[in-house]
Amino acid sequence: MSDDDEVKKTDQTLAADADAEDGDAAPKEDGPDEDGLEEDGYSLDRRTITAILYAVDTDDREKLVELMEPLHAADIADMLEQINAYDRRRLILLYDKEFDGEILSELGESIREEVISVLKPDVLAEAVRELDSDDVVDLVEYLDEPQQEAILDALPDSERAAVAQALAYPEESAGRLMQREVVAVPEDWNVGQAIDYMREREDLPEQFYHVILTDPRMHPVAHVMLGKLMASRRATLLSDITEPGFRTFEATEDEGDVAYAFNQYHLISAPVVDAEDRLVGVITIDDAMIVLDEEHDEDILRLAGVSEESSLTDRVIDTTKRRFPWLAVNLVTAILASLVIAQFEATIAQFVALAVLMPIVASMGGNAGTQSLTVAVRSIATKDLTGANVWRVIRRECLVGLINGVIFAVVMGIVGLIWFGSPALGYVIAAAMVINLVVAGLAGTMIPVALERVGVDPALASGAFVTTVTDIVGFFAFLGLAGVILL
Amino acid sequence: MSDDDEVKKTDQTLAADADAEDGDAAPKEDGPDEDGLEEDGYSLDRRTITAILYAVDTDDREKLVELMEPLHAADIADMLEQINAYDRRRLILLYDKEFDGEILSELGESIREEVISVLKPDVLAEAVRELDSDDVVDLVEYLDEPQQEAILDALPDSERAAVAQALAYPEESAGRLMQREVVAVPEDWNVGQAIDYMREREDLPEQFYHVILTDPRMHPVAHVMLGKLMASRRATLLSDITEPGFRTFEATEDEGDVAYAFNQYHLISAPVVDAEDRLVGVITIDDAMIVLDEEHDEDILRLAGVSEESSLTDRVIDTTKRRFPWLAVNLVTAILASLVIAQFEATIAQFVALAVLMPIVASMGGNAGTQSLTVAVRSIATKDLTGANVWRVIRRECLVGLINGVIFAVVMGIVGLIWFGSPALGYVIAAAMVINLVVAGLAGTMIPVALERVGVDPALASGAFVTTVTDIVGFFAFLGLAGVILL
Incomplete structure (x- = not known):
């Protein structure tokens, strides 16, 4: 069998x-x-x-x-x-x-x-x-x-x-994420007292990594790692073996910010306090890891224009609804790009090769723009792109666009020349390529930064704006130059 | 001042x-x-x-x-x-x-x-x-x-x-990630022995969360959480208070797999063993969190066609090199799509409106395909998309494409009719839209799955393949149908 x-x-x-x-x-x-x-x-x-x-x-x-x-x-x-x-x-x-x-x-x-x-x-x-x-x-x-x-x-x-x-x-707040079972002792206790207290307590949490020290008003003031507690003599004061880098979170704080802090400062657990700074719970790194994972997933999906949480097990109708808005936005931007093309109908009618080549310029711009914007969106999320270096980054992206633009301009100029036998067409597509790749670097960085500053999630909205810009600039530069040079 | x-x-x-x-x-x-x-x-x-x-x-x-x-x-x-x-x-x-x-x-x-x-x-x-x-x-x-x-x-x-x-x-292995300082005791010890051992040891690691139990040959067999140790009487046998779900990693194992396991099974720390299953180190959740974060970043950047690790502080020339390969691939695929358009030059010459509208069909297909492929790539990474459900997911994606396709077909049909006053043109663009959005769902799921099966990273390569398919199908369906119906 x-x-x-x-x-x-x-x-x-x-x-x-x-x-x-x-x-x-x-x-x-x-x-x-x-x-x-x-x-x-x-x-x-x-x-x-x-x-x-x-x-x-x-x-x-x-x-x-x-x-x-x-x-x-x-x-x-x-x-x-x-x-x-x-x-x-x-x-x-x-x-x-x-x-x-x-x-x-x-x-x-x-x-x-x-x-x-x-x-x-x-x-x-x-x-x-x-x-x-x-x-x-x-x-x-x-x-x-x-x-x-x-x-x-x-x-x-x-x-x-x-x-x-x-x-x-509130939803997605530290208060929802925290566990309410905490291990807290008065700040003036010594190691022996803390260990005896834990031995006697019936309901210790399943997992905890620090003993929190509180003042008489239940404000957390520091914490001690269990390993350090283990290694210290009973008479040692807890306040002498506290961990550096202690920080607390407010219960109403966004869980994404909490996860960012855990990741940035390598926290293992941190107390949560209410508006009066009193201890109400504790968040541990495993909770923060789950949030970080979810936020990453959201970022990836948003960059691809899939709004909200989304999984393979959602119903078809829910998935359809989630995909719809971005496609609708894209339809509008694609029509905008088409309106640009429509301005050059006469040019295209005289020179059909333009219709054959124009998607190449737009497509290269769109891809270069997506590269720039993805790096920018990630850098904003990890706080590596800030007011302090934004202009340097923009300069850098434009320079990258210029160098790659020139390389691909040469390639496409040659392709245009060989395919259609027209040196002028080669110049036109080469020039349009350089223009569009520089614009892609510029738009790919500036648009996410601008969206972030006005409070819009750059992961969700940048893609639509950036590809609209590269499509319109691509078609306009290529067909416009063609109109001037070829006719 | x-x-x-x-x-x-x-x-x-x-x-x-x-x-x-x-x-x-x-x-x-x-x-x-x-x-x-x-x-x-x-x-x-x-x-x-x-x-x-x-x-x-x-x-x-x-x-x-x-x-x-x-x-x-x-x-x-x-x-x-x-x-x-x-x-x-x-x-x-x-x-x-x-x-x-x-x-x-x-x-x-x-x-x-x-x-x-x-x-x-x-x-x-x-x-x-x-x-x-x-x-x-x-x-x-x-x-x-x-x-x-x-x-x-x-x-x-x-x-x-x-x-x-x-x-x-090896690079990016568990052996590189682990810390070598471990706290391990014989499996037959009791709580009191373990605590005394830790008190006496001078060089306890800065951070540790479990005491590892080993057999006489130094094979890790289980571990005990520090909190549980604290809460137990001195006479309690360590083997009576071990944690469920204990697992070890081999030192040569890929750090990405380790991070996945930490995330999936909510591990806090886990021993690392050599080829003979002897304890050589320990990996903690904070290390795993950093790896998970890096892997996510890589995924996002790869999906956008930015190869290798990439940051804002890289030199312009390095960044340019990293962006180049994907743009080169895109140039080739864009030229392929142009070759499709070139087949219909005669049709376009007779009916320039086609040149105006054709990018819309391709763009919608490309976006729908990117949505599908992003969900598929994420699901493969989190092991939610497997042989067990791949066909159901493909059916679902095609259905989502069909529904959204029909909606946008109606919209574009009307736009085509109003803009160019031709019902036939409306039918053509509507039909091409439905075809391309269904194909986008199909290609957006099948291509990442197929790449994964042949051992290629789907995050890196899917985008190029999927947009090539949607571009070619989009242009071919639209211009081909136009050639049949309009002329």
Whole structure:
């Protein structure tokens, strides 16, 4: 039975991968490499998914649980996102009570809603009760009202209150991101007191890296790394072993700014304070990493004209709506460019070669502009492009455009000459190329900087403006010069 | 003296920002918001830079040190990157012995080389000696031979050996990323033994989050979080409080795969092992975060056709070279598209309106294709697009293309009719629009997937292929249909 063999093999692979005591724990060598997409062995391999779907098809609950047990919640979530809705529903119903709350946390939004609606109420309640309050917040914040209530109702009173309080902070704020469980001690304690306190406390958070020192009014004033605490004598004052570079965040602060600070200053955890600077929670680097990852994704998608969060599991109609606005903007700008061409209809009618060559000039300008604007948008996001160096950068981009422009002008001049046998046409396209590539460098830098200054996200809007400029300048320079020189 | 006032104000702002004991520590409200680029107050503000440059101009070392003292090394590095080479040189020479090794770590490559060449040998040696061995590795790995040797010579023998050993691992591998200082204890110890061991050890790493348990052959088998250690009684066996989801990485593994695993499985730290599975180091989440950030940057830049690492501080000639290949590829593809147009010269000559409208069809296809390919490239990178769902995703993208295609077909049909008064022209452009947007969805998904399967980075190469397809299909469909219907 080849089918069975395959299932067994997959199973062993996963066991080796998950079993820490196994001598061969390095996942690299265990991962199957079947279709090139899973070459590093971390993601689920196709055979596991096939085996799981086979267990679902044959209604074999025992086998399904056995196959799923070694998988990380993040991988289970990925698998649920990759299979179709019909299989997903059957899998969830068969898996039943084994369904873990963490899987919900790992799911993308659209699939998450679907999965919640499929889960039986008691399974959902049990799954949610396992989660920390900050994970519940993350889970429910974008759900519909009825689903949100179903989950909140499953929580014990104290936790429900904590979640409600977190939801009172603005969306995408530090307050939503933080965990409320903190380890804080008075600033005048010594190491021994802090260790005894932690030994006695029943509800220490799952993960924490610093002990926060607070003054009598609960203002965080410094923090001590656990490793340093471990290494110090009991009599050592905590205030003598605090970390440099301590900083706090306000609960209303944007999570993107928090993530930027974690990345820029290599923070591991940082306290969150309310408007009166009192300690209300703590943000850890793993939360910041997730935000950073999301922001990067948004940046990439925005640069490509895909607005809002977007994933493969969104419904067709949602995806269509998300792609529409940018295409609509592009249609308007393309028509603008066409209006420029229309001014030269008479020229084109006399010299059809112009129609053949004009897209080349526009296309080169568009690509050079996209290069410049992408570098500019990234540099603005990482705060490397500021008022202090903007003019130097613009000069530099124009110079790069000029050099590449001249090279491609020579190439295209020769192509134009050979193809159409007209030296004049060669001069025209060469001149237009230089002009358009310099303009591309200029527009590709100035437009994102200008958008940022007026408060518009440069990642979202720069592309449309820059390619409009390069299209219009490209067509105008090429056809205009042609009109003067050729006719 | 308005100049002096400004300096003083900046100084206060920075002090408030850096002073944790200040009641107003939240940086958000303190940050000046002068030109829109620094609205969140984290980055250096312009006034600080101005004040620092004024101190350099007036050769006022005391003032310079006072202004720089509260700044984080990462911010000092950012500032050095933003000012020009002349100011940079004078600043470094004036700052002299205060120059911190961490600033070097935070600098981008091209500026780093320049700064190292400006630093006096004794200042450089002192700066480098302050750094951990993994930071030194990070610092020297891409330097020229002479600069690398200058730095290695400044190190004590033991550390030089450690750095040399790390450099023996492949570039961008886990071995280069890891720190060699680990905290490991035998797997059969209890909490009390571990704590006593740490108390006694002199050279605990600056940052560590787990105590690694090893078997007698130094194979890591599990790890315990420091917080859990703190919370447990001395008699508790370490093996009873280990963390689930323990995994190790091989030293030769690609750092990108390591960063992916940290992000996917929310790891905080993980041991690194050699080919015999023996513990050789540990990677922490902050290292992984930096790699993830770099990889994202690379992805964004590659999608825009900027090859290799690229930053604002590169020399013009390097930037020009980096932009050139993609523009060259684009020239070839643009000429291919022009060859398609050339086939229809006779048609265009009879009906010049076609030349006016044809860029619209190609441009819409190019944009829709870029949307699809960006989503596909991101999904491949995050392993959300795999063999299990590729066909469903392709169907979905084509459907999205069809719906948007029909909408824009109606719009363009009407525009064509009104503008040129020809219903037939309206039909032609409408039909070409639908065809090109469906093809854009198809090509935008299939091309990245196909490139990934044959081992080519889809982020780098997809754009050229997809826009070539949409250009050619766009021109061919529009002009071809026009030739059949209009003439």
